[in-house]
Amino acid sequence: DAGVIQSPRHEVTEMGQEVTLRCKPISGHDYLFWYRQTMMRGLELLIYFNNNVPIDDSGMPEDRFSAKMPNASFSTLKIQPSEPRDSAVYFCASRIAGPYNEQFFGPGTRLTVL
Amino acid sequence: RKEVEQDPGPFNVPEGATVAFNCTYSNSASQSFFWYRQDCRKEPKLLMSVYSSGNEDGRFTAQLNRASQYISLLIRDSKLSDSATYLCVVGVGGRRALTFGSGTRLQVQP
Numbered sequence: 001d002a003g004v005i006q007s008p009r010h011e012v013t014e015m016g017q018e019v020t021l022r023c024k025p026i027s028g029h030d031y032l033f034w035y036r037q038t039m040m041r042g043l044e045l046l047i048y049f050n051n052n053v054p055i056d057d058s059g060m061p062e063d064r065f066s067a068k069m070p071n072a073s074f075s076t077l078k079i080q081p082s083e084p085r086d087s088a089v090y091f092c093a094s095r096i097a098g099p100y101n102e103q104f105f106g107p108g109t110r111l112t113v114l
Numbered sequence: 115r116k117e118v119e120q121d122p123g124p125f126n127v128p129e130g131a132t133v134a135f136n137c138t139y140s141n142s143a144s145q146s147f148f149w150y151r152q153d154c155r156k157e158p159k160l161l162m163s164v165y166s167s168g169n170e171d172g173r174f175t176a177q178l179n180r181a182s183q184y185i186s187l188l189i190r191d192s193k194l195s196d197s198a199t200y201l202c203v204v205g206v207g208g209r210r211a212l213t214f215g216s217g218t219r220l221q222v223q224p
Contacts, residue, residue, distance in 0.1 A: 043214050055209055
């Protein structure tokens with residue numbers, strides 16, 4: 001199994017540009033999560049989906065952030081326009097339904113906004 | 115109050131030492147408990163689940179105290195390779211997401 005796949009692995013952009021992060025969950029997993037991690041704030045849950053439907057987006061910082069999951073094998077997190085304070089590592093994770101099941105993380109996208 | 119609280123550390127210990135991490139959680143309805151490990155510049159990975167009766171995996175022992183809403187992780191005979199951040203994770207069930215603590219950093223020194 002390839003695990004959770006994220007792209008790009010690194011992204012450097014200028015303030016005001018649109019950024020799109022991509023995620024392919026593990027096949028058969030019905031939950032998908034987007035996290036942001038910084039030294040100051042640790043690991044923050046941004047949004048999660050169950051069977052492609054957004055369940056809780058209360059962690060999305062503001063309207064500049066949006067996420068979609070058009071099908072079971074693909075999700076995007078978009079930031080438009082990007083700001084320097086968005087610089088962080090963005091992780092995608094997936095798991096099978098049930099509180100006892102392991103959650104698998106992708107390798108993350110390291111975003112730098114100049 | 116945070117849902118899952120951990121001492122951020124860092125814990126600096128010599129090789130061979132025994133070290134213990136503690137974690138408290140606020141939701142009494144929590145059903146599942148885990149320790150995840152995160153190496154520097156890597157993603158978090160499951161270290162072990164925590165069961166009500168306590169469980170052991172090699173040098174690692176996890177304990178759960180539901181009455182006190184407290185979870186612990188004990189690492190015996192620390193290795194340099196144990197240096198990482200250890201995240202306490204709690205699940206409520208239903209369609210709720212897992213809640214991650216902010217992590218405890220461990221540095222094992224030669």
